[in-house]
Amino acid sequence: MLLDIRELSGGYKDIEIVNEVSLTLDEGETLALLGRNGTGKTTLLRMIMGLADRSRGTISIDGVPLPPRSPAALSRAGVTFLPDTRGVFPRLTVDENLRLARMNAYRRCSLDVFSYFPDLALRSHQFAGTLSGGLQQQVAIARALMTGSRLIIIDELTQGLQPSIVELLVDVLVAVSAQQGIALLLVDQNPQLAMSICRRVIVLDHGRPAISGNSSVLSADPRLTDLLIV
Numbered sequence: 001m002l003l004d005i006r007e008l009s010g011g012y013k014d015i016e017i018v019n020e021v022s023l024t025l026d027e028g029e030t031l032a033l034l035g036r037n038g039t040g041k042t043t044l045l046r047m048i049m050g051l052a053d054r055s056r057g058t059i060s061i062d063g064v065p066l067p068p069r070s071p072a073a074l075s076r077a078g079v080t081f082l083p084d085t086r087g088v089f090p091r092l093t094v095d096e097n098l099r100l101a102r103m104n105a106y107r108r109c110s111l112d113v114f115s116y117f118p119d120l121a122l123r124s125h126q127f128a129g130t131l132s133g134g135l136q137q138q139v140a141i142a143r144a145l146m147t148g149s150r151l152i153i154i155d156e157l158t159q160g161l162q163p164s165i166v167e168l169l170v171d172v173l174v175a176v177s178a179q180q181g182i183a184l185l186l187v188d189q190n191p192q193l194a195m196s197i198c199r200r201v202i203v204l205d206h207g208r209p210a211i212s213g214n215s216s217v218l219s220a221d222p223r224l225t226d227l228l229i230v
């Protein structure tokens with residue numbers, strides 16, 4: 001099992017935000033994490049990455065339990081986290097951002113990322129910080145692909161992006177997951193969009209798993225609306 005989370009609880013110091021979450025992801029599997037604002041989705045992603053505090057439970061990669069607060073162990077295992085701030089290096093060019101990712105790669109990447117994101121090729125000498133949000137997200141995903149990631153965890157994939165860019169990101173993620181066997185764990189404000197990319201879904205309510213299952217089944221479940229309505 002690539003990622004195995006068992007009864008995970010925690011948050012920030014002694015403030016418990018996430019309660020008793022269990023989930024698994026195998027190579028190439030895709031999982032959407034949904035829930036109302038403030039229900040703990042970002043905190044859970046940060047806990048997985050070792051960037052927030054764990055009070056109980058285990059996180060294992062390839063069957064090996066990770067010590068708390070160990071983000072380096074995750075990147076060594078081929079797990080990449082894209083925060084909602086995108087996480088590009090703003091004062092490096094697009095090309096430098098990508099080269100840096102290749103230098104720190106978990107494994108060699110044979111993908112031509114410009115074939116997925118042709119607009120980046122046109123802007124390879126532009127500073128990443130001067131790009132639009134949509135192009136920065138493309139740089140961030142391209143960097144994750146260049147590092148040979150086995151699992152890409154994305155917080156707020158499409159927030160604030162125009163529809164044509166959203167469509168491109170969806171197409172690329174569906175393709176790399178299916179063709180390259182890259183696993184995805186996604187948070188997005190648009191539940192239907194997240195479920196169109198991910199085969200499975202888990203919905204948090206007040207930091208606890210409320211419902212989970214196949215996206216195709218849960219997308220029509222009336223409980224989903226109740227759990228997402230503000």
Ligand SMILES: Nc1ncnc2c1ncn2[C@@H]1O[C@H](COP(=O)(O)OP(=O)(O)OP(=O)(O)O)[C@@H](O)[C@H]1O
Pocket residue numbers: 012015017035036037038039040041042043044
């Ligand atoms: N650094 C922090 N210290 C203490 N509490 C925090 C911290 N960051 C977030 N929180 C709190 O944790 C709770 C969950 O926030 P989180 O960002 O994980 O939710 P979310 O489901 O991702 O929501 P959103 O969709 O609005 O980003 C919120 O009540 C938030 O105020």
